[in-house]
Amino acid sequence: MNALPTPALLEVNGLDAWYGAAQILFGVNLNVRRGEVVALMGRNGAGKSTTLKALMGMLDRHRGQVRFLGQDVSQQVPFQRARLGLGFVPEDRRVFTHLSVAENLEVGRQPERRWPDGSAALNWTPPALYELFPNLGAMQGRPGGQMSGGEQQMLTVARTLMGNPFLILLDEPSEGVAPVIVEQMAQMILQLKARGASILLSEQNVHFAEWVSDRAYVLEKGQIRFEGSMAELAADEAVRRAYLTL
Amino acid sequence: MEFSALLAQLLNGLAEASSLFLVAAGLSLIFGVTRIVNFAHGSFYMLGLYVAYSTVEYLVGRLGPAGFWVGLVVAPVAVGAFGALVEIVLLRRIYKAPELFQLLGTFALVLVINDATLYLWGPEELLGRRAPGLAGSISLLGRQFPTYNLFLMVIGPLVLGLVWLLLARTRWGVLVRAATEDRQMLGALGVNQAWLFTAVFALGALLAGLGGAVQLPREPANLALDLRSIGDAFVVVVVGGMGSLPGAYLAALLIAEIKALCVGIGSVHVLGLDFSLSKLTLVVEFLVMAVVLVVRPWGLLGKPQAGSRNSAPAEAPLRPAGNGLRWVALVVFVALAALPLLQTWLPYASVLAQDVLVSVLFAVSLHFIMGPGGLHSFGHAAYFGLGAYGAGILLKVLTLPMPLAFTFAPLVAGLGALLFGWFCVRLSGVYLAMLTLAFSQIVWSVVFQWEAVTGGSNGLTGVWPAAWLGDTAYYYLTLVLVAASVLLVRRIVFSPFGYALRAARDSALRADAIGIDVMRVRWAAFVVAGLFAGLAGALFVFSKGGVSPDVMAVGKSVDGLVMVLLGGIQQLVGPLLGASVFSVLQDSIMRATDYWRAVFGGVILLLVLVFPHGIAGFFQGLGNAWARLAARKPALLPREKRA
Amino acid sequence: MSLLQVRDLSKAFGGVRAVDGIHFDLHEGELLAMIGPNGAGKSTTFNMVGGQLRASGGSIQLQGRELVGAKPRQICHLGVGRTFQIAATFASLTVLENTQMALLSHHKRLYHWWRPVRDQYREQALALLEQVGMAAHAERPCSELAYGDVKRVELAMALANDPRLLLMDEPTAGMGPQERNELMALTKRLVVERRMAVLFTEHSMDVVFAHADRMLVLARGRLIAEGDAHSIRNHPQVQQVYFGSGKTFERPPQEPQP
Incomplete structure (x- = not known):
């Protein structure tokens, strides 16, 4: 594997996952390279969020190989994966409501990182994040519970960035927020990408995914049914109709 | 009374408050982060005192007077380390179990630690030496005030300040506060929560140990301290508001000062009657708690509790009993009916069976509100006791004939439930549990102190059944009434009322939106449970010929909880199994060894670790696995038939 | 006369006015959508109509009967179902x-x-x-x-008391596009069959534009616009506070429709 010229940041082979007794994922294969924004698409219940949770090690039962930066992490628990540089932004926000904005960021803080080749990774400090999210900068002392849904969404992303992740797993960023906030999210993702961040996002909103991503995987009933660039997906009417139902 | 005497009492109250606060702060911290209601916290307090006694004795011999202060530091640290060990070895295995199961686990720990202390330090009380340098007293407005109390007065606020700084100003504190909200998210952000939990638990144990250690010159170490201090600590934490440290200090102060006032004022003369306020000290904290919870349901400085993120999986829908279960029930009934005939060979069997039957009814009544109702009562013994005392008082004091006394007794308990239930059903979770506990303690203390009617600590004697209900007949009466009650409760659970109760438990929001009056349904269920517990109490008193206040003490309520949890809270047969196993185990272990508590605690721990869903849940799991296996075979059968 | 009349409805939390004097009517057979940015006061309004919150001022009348001050279970018995x-x-x-x-x-x-x-x-x-x-x-x-099936069960329960008014708070949240349209089509059919009215909140614009008869737009606790899909879509203030460019829920116009 190391012989490849540009080793994938994340390589997933044959990922199976269960919720209780029900198997949700069946042999999912995917990869993300450095600097890419990849969308994981599909209908509700297709297994998008389950995939991200399994990658983070948050499911009790999963099987298959997950290699991150060339290292097998399939046996690791969530905090170990996070310390290796996997960042997770959950779909239901989950900000710490009794903690202030600044404290929420502090929880996410991890040491600065360097890529294995020695180059500096994208590292964040609170001032840098307040610049990226001016809203948050104006309310550093406010408890997370007293923010609007859109502001909470931003805070969750910022909190994960504090861990200086090599790869960000972004779960349904557009779900349940106003269109104007969805647009802000899209612009934020494009900004991060411009700075060299790598992102794997799960998304139902085709317009949103087409706007921000380079490549897409389409999931249906826990299996990958399509893999290709956004242009290929846009051209493939059959896949769009069958699995995305516009 | 004199102002100076009152002042001295109030200063004493300040010193008391410090000690109360230290124990409660640790409990609150542990609950906040791990969501475990640590019953063993009082045991850490007790250990703190014992360990301080030994280390101080040893160190004073080596280091002279300075050894006292070193010992006072070493002891809490040792208790903290022990707490860490407990967390790593035991609690880590049960974080994913339902909340009440964790409670059961820590309760078992209380039993084990108590017997271990008995083994190591013996049964005698141990009074520590005076604090060097602070052994004397100072003069305040002409009264002597112990210098050591000044030290105690300072240490409470000091610890409050330090812990507050730790939580508010350090990264560790931020992580701890985040963990109280969402542990899973914390892990996904790269925090190793396992060690965070261990550290919090150790800190909590250390604070409890400190609370015990500083009592060394004032209070002899003894084996009753664990349950007494856990009771006090629960009250303080709940009155202050779960998870609020300033609230805990405020509550400790409030309770200690009110107690001090009661002692200080002595008796008052109102409307020609003499009231002895000092008698109130036994119950004053519970009165305060009841008042606070009724007025402020989340305590003085507490906030409404957010739902815990790791709730237990939903219970499976109830199914009517299958033929198998019906046959088992019938066989058990016939076997129980046959017991008196086997008197020659098993002379003790029907006596034990009588006790088991009463326990079963008690457990079934508690399970009715805990399982289908989701109302966790920590004071169910009150209704058992009201039934027992009700029967005794109706018979002995009001001289009613036995059958009438027996019939009215459950109604006495039902009335109690009607009154207390109205307040209780307005709360939920730990607050509900604590309010039920408060009411049961209030009833207990009334019974304990109202000697003219209840016989005080001696209780009532000579409460025997009518002559025509001689021993075997009374056993059959018990058998029939318990069996009928069990069937009736089952019937209710399957009726609209039982369903409404479960609906209110599953989602009060939805129940309200489809027009169910959630409070009223719960209140009605509370009364039903009270009635059946009262019947169990009445059956109990006539089988023993008397009753003492012990039947409504905290221990009895905890027994009920253990029975229900042991059996499995999600199954209707749970309380039957749990009560039977509990009673037989307790009976046989108690007769076999002096260290029965430790053995019993060990057995409960084992059950908690092996059967995290209770005994009935375990069998249901086995049954499901069997059904799955069996489901594969029938596919072959039709073909074989045809062939 | 309209089925539901909301007049000068307000709710303050502490000093913050979450809902600030809103007026609207709802007629039989109508699907009325309430949209707006997060924190605009939609859920607060909803919970006041359903009785989960008590209004600080104003009135809510269902067929002439006042709902302010009634408990959710009483409102249910007056003929309101909710999800x-x-x-x-x-x-x-x-x-x-x-x-x-x-x-x-x-x-x-x-x-x-x-x-x-x-x-x-x-x-x-x-x-x-x-x-x-x-x-x-x-x-x-x-x-x-x-999850989508749970929402259907919830709907069945909300219909059990033969309601005149159905309140649906984000009925399609967490559903795929196809499921969304099916559920809303079902709702529309029920409204007609049972002669009810529906008030719903929604973030999914395709659902709102496809199924709502009329819409209310809330921002910062105030009603800033009211009307049909066309007038709302082109309302400048609504575009600014809520829709944005429309890029995330509409196909760019230059692309040919399949």
Whole structure:
């Protein structure tokens, strides 16, 4: 594997996952390279969020190989994966409501990182994040519970960035927020990408995914049914109709 | 009374408050982060005192007077380390179990630690030496005030300040506060929560140990301290508001000062009657708690509790009993009916069976509100006791004939439930549990102190059944009434009322939106449970010929909880199994060894670790696995038939 | 006269006015959508109509009867059904039992303690489940259902008391596009058949534009616009505070429609 010229940041082979007794994922294969924004698409219940949770090690039962930066992490628990540089932004926000904005960021803080080749990774400090999210900068002392849904969404992303992740797993960023906030999210993702961040996002909103991503995987009933660039997906009417139902 | 005497009492109250606060702060911290209601916290307090006694004795011999202060530091640290060990070895295995199961686990720990202390330090009380340098007293407005109390007065606020700084100003504190909200998210952000939990638990144990250690010159170490201090600590934490440290200090102060006032004022003369306020000290904290919870349901400085993120999986829908279960029930009934005939060979069997039957009814009544109702009562013994005392008082004091006394007794308990239930059903979770506990303690203390009617600590004697209900007949009466009650409760659970109760438990929001009056349904269920517990109490008193206040003490309520949890809270047969196993185990272990508590605690721990869903849940799991296996075979059968 | 009349409705939390004097009417047979940015006061308004929150001022009248001050269970008995943003059903009961409970409550049989639930209102419950397309799942525990199906069960329960008004808080949240359209089409059919009215909140613009008869737009607790899809879509203030460029929910106009 190391012989490849540009080793994938994340390589997933044959990922199976269960919720209780029900198997949700069946042999999912995917990869993300450095600097890419990849969308994981599909209908509700297709297994998008389950995939991200399994990658983070948050499911009790999963099987298959997950290699991150060339290292097998399939046996690791969530905090170990996070310390290796996997960042997770959950779909239901989950900000710490009794903690202030600044404290929420502090929880996410991890040491600065360097890529294995020695180059500096994208590292964040609170001032840098307040610049990226001016809203948050104006309310550093406010408890997370007293923010609007859109502001909470931003805070969750910022909190994960504090861990200086090599790869960000972004779960349904557009779900349940106003269109104007969805647009802000899209612009934020494009900004991060411009700075060299790598992102794997799960998304139902085709317009949103087409706007921000380079490549897409389409999931249906826990299996990958399509893999290709956004242009290929846009051209493939059959896949769009069958699995995305516009 | 004199102002100076009152002042001295109030200063004493300040010193008391410090000690109360230290124990409660640790409990609150542990609950906040791990969501475990640590019953063993009082045991850490007790250990703190014992360990301080030994280390101080040893160190004073080596280091002279300075050894006292070193010992006072070493002891809490040792208790903290022990707490860490407990967390790593035991609690880590049960974080994913339902909340009440964790409670059961820590309760078992209380039993084990108590017997271990008995083994190591013996049964005698141990009074520590005076604090060097602070052994004397100072003069305040002409009264002597112990210098050591000044030290105690300072240490409470000091610890409050330090812990507050730790939580508010350090990264560790931020992580701890985040963990109280969402542990899973914390892990996904790269925090190793396992060690965070261990550290919090150790800190909590250390604070409890400190609370015990500083009592060394004032209070002899003894084996009753664990349950007494856990009771006090629960009250303080709940009155202050779960998870609020300033609230805990405020509550400790409030309770200690009110107690001090009661002692200080002595008796008052109102409307020609003499009231002895000092008698109130036994119950004053519970009165305060009841008042606070009724007025402020989340305590003085507490906030409404957010739902815990790791709730237990939903219970499976109830199914009517299958033929198998019906046959088992019938066989058990016939076997129980046959017991008196086997008197020659098993002379003790029907006596034990009588006790088991009463326990079963008690457990079934508690399970009715805990399982289908989701109302966790920590004071169910009150209704058992009201039934027992009700029967005794109706018979002995009001001289009613036995059958009438027996019939009215459950109604006495039902009335109690009607009154207390109205307040209780307005709360939920730990607050509900604590309010039920408060009411049961209030009833207990009334019974304990109202000697003219209840016989005080001696209780009532000579409460025997009518002559025509001689021993075997009374056993059959018990058998029939318990069996009928069990069937009736089952019937209710399957009726609209039982369903409404479960609906209110599953989602009060939805129940309200489809027009169910959630409070009223719960209140009605509370009364039903009270009635059946009262019947169990009445059956109990006539089988023993008397009753003492012990039947409504905290221990009895905890027994009920253990029975229900042991059996499995999600199954209707749970309380039957749990009560039977509990009673037989307790009976046989108690007769076999002096260290029965430790053995019993060990057995409960084992059950908690092996059967995290209770005994009935375990069998249901086995049954499901069997059904799955069996489901594969029938596919072959039709073909074989045809062939 | 309109079915629901909301007049000068307000709610303050501490010093913050979450809802600030809003007016609207809802007529029989109508699907009225309430949209707006997060924190605009939609859920607060909803919870005031449903009785989960008590209004600080103003009035809410259903067919001339005042709802302000009534408890949710009383509002239910006055003919209001509701579904929640996060579907709330009884997890330990089966789909059928959930629906039977709603019927038992409507017929005031909650304190009957002898006859088992099994045989009561079974036919009516099955008929309701048939209407929402869940009859085939009647015997399954609610805890095992897919999320979209739980929402259907919730709808069946909300219909059990023959409501005149149905409140649906983000009815399609967490659903795929196809499921969304199916559920809203079903709702529209029920509204017509049962001569009800529906008030719903929604973030998914395709759902709103496809299914709402009329819409209200809230921002910072105030009603900033009211009207049909066309007038709302082109309302400059609504575009600024809520829609943005429209890029995330509409196909760019230059692309040919399939």
